[in-house]
Amino acid sequence: MQLELDYELTQLSQLTFCVLDVETNGSGPEEPSITEIAAVKVRYGHLEDRFHTLMRPKNAIPPRIVALTGIQNHMVEEAPLENEVIPQFAEFVRGTVPVGHNVKFDLRYINAACVRIGMEPLTATPLDTLTLSRRLLLGEVHDFRLGTLSQYISARYRPSHRAMDDVLATVELLHALIERAGQLGATHLEDLRTITTLNSGQLAKKTTLSKTLPHKSGVYLFLDQESKPLYVGKATDLKTRVRSYFSSEQRRKIPVLLHQLSRIDYSVTPTLIEAEALERRLIQGLAPRFNHQHKNQELWWIDTRHRSLLPSSAAKDHLLARPNHLLGPFLSKFSAHSALRAIESLKDSAGEVLLVDRDPEVYQRIYHIFHNKMVSMSNEKEFEKAAVTRDDAKRLLMKLSVTLLAREIRDREALQLLESQSHQRVTIQEGLLDIQGDSCWYQWANRSTDTELFESALVANRVLRGGLNPLTHLSDLSLASEIHRLGELFVARLS
DNA sequence: GCAGCAGGCACATGGCAACA
DNA sequence: TGTTGCCATGTGCCTGCTGC
Numbered sequence A: 001m002q003l004e005l006d007y008e009l010t011q012l013s014q015l016t017f018c019v020l021d022v023e024t025n026g027s028g029p030e031e032p033s034i035t036e037i038a039a040v041k042v043r044y045g046h047l048e049d050r051f052h053t054l055m056r057p058k059n060a061i062p063p064r065i066v067a068l069t070g071i072q073n074h075m076v077e078e079a080p081l082e083n084e085v086i087p088q089f090a091e092f093v094r095g096t097v098p099v100g101h102n103v104k105f106d107l108r109y110i111n112a113a114c115v116r117i118g119m120e121p122l123t124a125t126p127l128d129t130l131t132l133s134r135r136l137l138l139g140e141v142h143d144f145r146l147g148t149l150s151q152y153i154s155a156r157y158r159p160s161h162r163a164m165d166d167v168l169a170t171v172e173l174l175h176a177l178i179e180r181a182g183q184l185g186a187t188h189l190e191d192l193r194t195i196t197t198l199n200s201g202q203l204a205k206k207t208t209l210s211k212t213l214p215h216k217s218g219v220y221l222f223l224d225q226e227s228k229p230l231y232v233g234k235a236t237d238l239k240t241r242v243r244s245y246f247s248s249e250q251r252r253k254i255p256v257l258l259h260q261l262s263r264i265d266y267s268v269t270p271t272l273i274e275a276e277a278l279e280r281r282l283i284q285g286l287a288p289r290f291n292h293q294h295k296n297q298e299l300w301w302i303d304t305r306h307r308s309l310l311p312s313s314a315a316k317d318h319l320l321a322r323p324n325h326l327l328g329p330f331l332s333k334f335s336a337h338s339a340l341r342a343i344e345s346l347k348d349s350a351g352e353v354l355l356v357d358r359d360p361e362v363y364q365r366i367y368h369i370f371h372n373k374m375v376s377m378s379n380e381k382e383f384e385k386a387a388v389t390r391d392d393a394k395r396l397l398m399k400l401s402v403t404l405l406a407r408e409i410r411d412r413e414a415l416q417l418l419e420s421q422s423h424q425r426v427t428i429q430e431g432l433l434d435i436q437g438d439s440c441w442y443q444w445a446n447r448s449t450d451t452e453l454f455e456s457a458l459v460a461n462r463v464l465r466g467g468l469n470p471l472t473h474l475s476d477l478s479l480a481s482e483i484h485r486l487g488e489l490f491v492a493r494l495s
Numbered sequence B: 001g002c003a004g005c006a007g008g009c010a011c012a013t014g015g016c017a018a019c020a
Numbered sequence C: 001t002g003t004t005g006c007c008a009t010g011t012g013c014c015t016g017c018t019g020c
Helices: A003-008 A065-070 A082-095 A104-116 A129-136 A146-152 A163-183 A191-195 A201-210 A238-247 A253-260 A271-287 A312-321 A333-344 A360-378 A383-410 A413-423 A430-436 A442-446 A452-465 A477-494
Strands: A019-022 A033-042 A045-054 A097-100 A218-223 A228-236 A262-269 A300-303 A306-310 A326-328
Touching: A019 A082, A019 A104, A033 A065, A033 A082, A033 A104, A033 A163, A045 A082, A045 A163, A097 A104, A097 A163, A129 A146, A129 A163, A146 A163, A191 A306, A191 A413
Parallel strands: A019 A097
Antiparallel strands: A019 A033, A033 A045, A218 A228, A218 A262, A300 A306, A300 A326
């Protein structure tokens, strides 16, 4: 593994490539079917060593394949078997970067033979000239067969479906492709592998901008030549996400964006939710011209004491002074209004509106409203209605718990706290955290020793990740079973 | 307030092209 | 002809924006 990482960071001129090719009798790799195998080691553009032998397959070579390769049955009758050839071949390839045209095809046969004779398959990650050609010569040739490509680059060796001829043709193709990639700034093996994911040579130049990005969650920032922000986005995997802009993005604005792109900055965050928060702040602060979402977006809060709605700007002072009396944030005024209506529907026996608070006593009172209803229904033998009421109670209590959990992490103070503490991760329920890969619930979990409550936090987290507003979207059936189970937990705790 | 559309992101899938 | 893997495209789920 370490060896491979070193390869990726080694300059192309210093690598030893092993260009290989196999011919078969047309049978699958599941039985001995290789008829010829050839390889050459190439370093600094020079052939250093070569390996070539015929091999005896299990079955006869059919006429169709004889016509294709020119290898006839009498030529392989005395040839060595795979248990003699494959160990020598594996030793020849050791310490090099395997290369071939559609190389995975060849390696399938070689590795199947390795397994049959009790050897480990070849593990080095190969380089495929077919894939590279598709990227670097797109639009220049009508197909990517080895013969077509050899002709296109005016190679001295022409492929003939004999292993060594094809290997030598592939060597020339490899050198031509490396030269072409070098014009785009590729200097290392890692760069060649990156190019295999691109869709045009022009874009290839700019993918080198993503070189330094890590495979971690965070926020990326596209900048133009004058370092003006073009676009801010978040990603669960920064490197993969940014590279996807060069290979698979279909949005109309993307070509224009990439044309103006000159630099990529990024910031790693421990969790996706923190990335979302940072993304939002950057968009609001920098107003990148290609960001439409979140631009001028106002968040809304509910003032539970006055039963009114507050925009973020007005809620700021309240958040610092009386955070327990604010519920939110909500992504739109409409969502906040819906939530407020839901809250106002909760009235106790005296007709007083029950305001959502962190005080567990409120839950107790809500539960008793439903409990009393259920008892009276049961007394009147309306068991089905009672069951519906019971389920309503569970759902409602879960709604409220999720809302409170949402508030725990989504207000700005909590997010700032998470950012400041992100380097001091608390390990609670280690397995769960690893699976979820999210530290946003650490501070909440840290105050609870209850495993199931901690699980409910993870469910709430999923609700938030899906962008569901807890008070307005919990009719979502996909969450029903989880909510049902967790609602039972809350009801049990309250009773 | 609502409907329709577009944006954003992650993931799934079917067709194509290469090999022998 | 059969197999395989890549990649363009589609899908799902949510969001915000705009016009009525």
